[in-house]
Amino acid sequence: MRLDSKQMRARAARVLVARQRTDYVRAHGGGAITRRPVTSRQPFARSREMHCDTGTKGQMTIEFAVMFPVMLMIALVAFNSIMFLAQCSSFDRIFRESVCVYAPSPASEQAAGQICAQIAAELEPYQEKDYLECTVDSGAQDSGLTTYRGTLAYTPTVFGAYPLRQVFGVALPPIEHIVEMTVDSYKPGVFL
Numbered sequence: 097m098r099l100d101s102k103q104m105r106a107r108a109a110r111v112l113v114a115r116q117r118t119d120y121v122r123a124h125g126g127g128a129i130t131r132r133p134v135t136s137r138q139p140f141a142r143s144r145e146m147h148c149d150t151g152t153k154g155q156m157t158i159e160f161a162v163m164f165p166v167m168l169m170i171a172l173v174a175f176n177s178i179m180f181l182a183q184c185s186s187f188d189r190i191f192r193e194s195v196c197v198y199a200p201s202p203a204s205e206q207a208a209g210q211i212c213a214q215i216a217a218e219l220e221p222y223q224e225k226d227y228l229e230c231t232v233d234s235g236a237q238d239s240g241l242t243t244y245r246g247t248l249a250y251t252p253t254v255f256g257a258y259p260l261r262q263v264f265g266v267a268l269p270p271i272e273h274i275v276e277m278t279v280d281s282y283k284p285g286v287f288l
Contacts, residue, residue: 194218
């Protein structure tokens with residue numbers, strides 16, 4: 097049987113590709129190039145080969161069961177830290193503004209206890225939350241200066257839902273933040 101020119105060129109191209117493959121294999125460490133026959137079951141066989149051995153089944157479930165409480169505690173600590181810092185920032189601002197309004201120029205018959213009550217009334221939003229508690233007190237210093245002290249007590253919460261007073265039988269004391277401001281009640285507008 098005689099081949100026409102088109103068939104001869106195709107055969108020459110196949111021979112050339114085969115020679116190039118052989119040269120490539122020899123140059124890169126030898127070994128034969130084999131082609132496996134494609135069957136309809138090959139994708140399933142390949143997927144079975146890619147699975148891990150059966151000794152590790154359920155490992156991810158166990159890892160999750162072990163790590164979930166740790167991740168939950170880290171999230172609780174992070175949430176409470178951010179909440180405490182946010183409440184402290186707001187408390188500082190409102191306390192300082194209240195002291196600036198009520199303390200420097202009291203009425204002639206107004207005592208420091210009454211001024212503390214007015215400042216505490218301004219801090220009323222903090223008393224409404226069950227995980228916050230604030231107190232205001234004052235103390236006289238030498239030379240007629242008065243120091244006002246505001247204390248914010250923060251009890252950790254479970255993501256803001258309810259206060260967490262103890263964990264595994266261990267009592268959690270509230271975290272306190274104290275702000276002090278000294279004023280001269282006889283010279284209005286003088287802050288120290």
